[in-house]
Amino acid sequence: MSEPSDPRKDFALLPLGGVGEIGMNLYLYGWGRGLNRQWIMVDCGVMFGDAATPGVDVIVPDITFIEERREDLLGIVITHAHEDHIGAVPWLAQRLGVPVYGTKFALLLISAKLEEFGISEEVKLVEVKPGERLQLGEIGIEYIPVTHSLPEPNALALFTPAGTIIHTGDFKIDPTPTIPPAFSYDRFRALGDAGIEALVCDSTNALKPGRSPSEAEVAQSLKKLIAAAPHRVAVTTFSSHVARIRTVAEAAAQAGREVVVAGYAMRRVIEAAREVGLLEPHHRFLDEDAFGYLERDKVVLLCTGSQGEPNAALSRIADDAHPRIALEPGDQVIFSSFTIPGNEKAVFGIINRLAMLGVDVILNTPQQLVHTSGHPRQDELKELYDLLRPRKLVPMHGEFLHMRAQQKLAQAHGIGETALMADGQLLRLAPGPLEVIAEVESGCWHVDGKLLVPGRNGPVKERRKLSYVGMVALSVALDAKGNIRGAAQMVTEGLPEFTADGALLEDILLDAADNALEDMGRARRRNDEKVIDTLRLAVRRAAKAEWGKKPVVHVLVNRV
Numbered sequence: 124m125s126e127p128s129d130p131r132k133d134f135a136l137l138p139l140g141g142v143g144e145i146g147m148n149l150y151l152y153g154w155g156r157g158l159n160r161q162w163i164m165v166d167c168g169v170m171f172g173d174a175a176t177p178g179v180d181v182i183v184p185d186i187t188f189i190e191e192r193r194e195d196l197l198g199i200v201i202t203h204a205h206e207d208h209i210g211a212v213p214w215l216a217q218r219l220g221v222p223v224y225g226t227k228f229a230l231l232l233i234s235a236k237l238e239e240f241g242i243s244e245e246v247k248l249v250e251v252k253p254g255e256r257l258q259l260g261e262i263g264i265e266y267i268p269v270t271h272s273l274p275e276p277n278a279l280a281l282f283t284p285a286g287t288i289i290h291t292g293d294f295k296i297d298p299t300p301t302i303p304p305a306f307s308y309d310r311f312r313a314l315g316d317a318g319i320e321a322l323v324c325d326s327t328n329a330l331k332p333g334r335s336p337s338e339a340e341v342a343q344s345l346k347k348l349i350a351a352a353p354h355r356v357a358v359t360t361f362s363s364h365v366a367r368i369r370t371v372a373e374a375a376a377q378a379g380r381e382v383v384v385a386g387y388a389m390r391r392v393i394e395a396a397r398e399v400g401l402l403e404p405h406h407r408f409l410d411e412d413a414f415g416y417l418e419r420d421k422v423v424l425l426c427t428g429s430q431g432e433p434n435a436a437l438s439r440i441a442d443d444a445h446p447r448i449a450l451e452p453g454d455q456v457i458f459s460s461f462t463i464p465g466n467e468k469a470v471f472g473i474i475n476r477l478a479m480l481g482v483d484v485i486l487n488t489p490q491q492l493v494h495t496s497g498h499p500r501q502d503e504l505k506e507l508y509d510l511l512r513p514r515k516l517v518p519m520h521g522e523f524l525h526m527r528a529q530q531k532l533a534q535a536h537g538i539g540e541t542a543l544m545a546d547g548q549l550l551r552l553a554p555g556p557l558e559v560i561a562e563v564e565s566g567c568w569h570v571d572g573k574l575l576v577p578g579r580n581g582p583v584k585e586r587r588k589l590s591y592v593g594m595v596a597l598s599v600a601l602d603a604k605g606n607i608r609g610a611a612q613m614v615t616e617g618l619p620e621f622t623a624d625g626a627l628l629e630d631i632l633l634d635a636a637d638n639a640l641e642d643m644g645r646a647r648r649r650n651d652e653k654v655i656d657t658l659r660l661a662v663r664r665a666a667k668a669e670w671g672k673k674p675v676v677h678v679l680v681n682r683v
């Protein structure tokens with residue numbers, strides 16, 4: 124280990140997202156003391172909302188900590204172009220005012236996003252070539268090509284005064300990828316020979332033994348299936364998976380079929396892939412209009428929607444509601460994907476709707492390989508440990524279950540020091556032992572329409588409550604002396620219409636409010652707050668008696 128230039132300083136990791144969840148990757152690394160550091164940010168990704176976040180599709184890390192000290196932030200360093208690594212750039216980069224570094228493919232997708240947001244001018248993008256090294260303050264950063272499931276994935280070597288740290292980004296070790304680059308075995312071995320202080324490593328598949336199949340095996344299997352398909356065949360996959368898109372184009376050409384692409388995100392990726400030379404002119408992609416005039420056995424449909432996204436092409440096709448594309452009994456849909464945890468219900472919904480149309484669905488199974496993960500299983504992790512021989516290991520990119528599995532694997536493989544950490548913890552990596560030396564505010568922000576709102580105590584909390592119990596709005600008119608002036612009015616949302624006896628629930632609630640207001644007496648009715656509290660209580664109590672649940676109740680007092 125090289126001696127630190129200043130013995131009081133150290134190099135530390137502070138994840139604001141990505142540790143304890145798969146998604147929302149955002150890792151701060153800093154050289155300095157305590158919270159006083161030169162920081163770099165590695166990746167800036169999103170997570171997707173679900174039923175627990177009604178109205179919120181996209182979630183980004185809470186970056187309050189680094190925003191408050193942005194003069195100490197030197198840059199945002201992007202490992203690769205998946206949404207869980209770049210998706211938050213248009214939401215957050217502008218607030219930080221630092222350049223975004225990445226390879227060409229990642230920057231093409233980021234700049235398309237910035238354009239959509241109308242902020243291209245405000246975020247500086249700096250291209251880094253794979254294998255290149257940049258210097259941010261005292262931290263040298265080398266991009267090391269790895270294999271994954273989209274173009275230009277990189278691990279980072281961080282050269283610091285306290286030694287070298289490897290941040291793997293997302294990777295697998297695929298000896299036979301179908302698009303470049305190859306996995307950088309030699310570079311990792313050389314770095315290992317020179318000495319690695321700590322390895323911060325992808326944990327996604329750490330529970331799975333063995334190795335993940337190679338992309339080349341999937342390509343072979345897909346080619347066979349497409350060649351044998353009797354009628355139309357549709358392939359759905361992740362829109363950024365250029366290797367898979369290329370395989371489908373080649374399989375189609377071999378089978379004498381044309382490829383029709385449905386889905387905006389996939390078309391944009393195809394353009395970016397052409398720009399970086401990963402698709403060639405002979406890889407032909409037609410647009411949706413071509414679908415109508417191609418013979419049933421002359422077409423392969425390539426479409427988005429493998430996760431059951433309701434607005435994606437596949438969902439509309441399954442509903443038989445797509446304006447230009449329809450499938451018929453005997454056609455096939457291949458899910459060249461896996462279902463991200465949380466999306467199971469939506470995906471099964473689509474599979475069932477396709478089955479209703481008489482369409483045959485092919486899913487990935489060990490017997491019929493139509494997908495492989497881009498993340499390392501246990502034998503691949505051990506192979507990387509052997510190449511690098513790190514002194515310390517810190518699992519990341521996983522839920523605690525996955526990170527704990529990797530920790531145990533590393534311990535069993537003889538890595539002496541390991542640490543499990545959580546978002547918001549500042550972990551010293553070197554020099555000295557791994558140790559959490561501080562804890563800072565972390566969490567998430569929800570993208571709510573055009574706004575960023577707090578994740579924990581933001582509007583979604585109330586929205587979720589409303590979704591369980593509905594709402595009652597009650598308006599009463601009183602004069603300054605407390606006399607009742609006119610009938611109370613009520614509006615309800617999301618409540619049952621009738622009680623068990625067949626009475627109108629709203630009538631019962633309105634009666635309860637009227638009675639309570641009468642019973643209050645004039646003197647107490649002069650006080651708005653007392654009126655509001657009394658009526659809320661009366662309506663909630665009546666609802667509980669008739670319905671068994673208490674709605675959210677709002678009372679408006681008009682003084683006339």
Ligand SMILES: [Zn+2]
Binds near residue numbers: 205293497
């Ligand atoms: Zn990835």
Ligand SMILES: [Zn+2]
Binds near residue numbers: 205207208293520
């Ligand atoms: Zn990822």
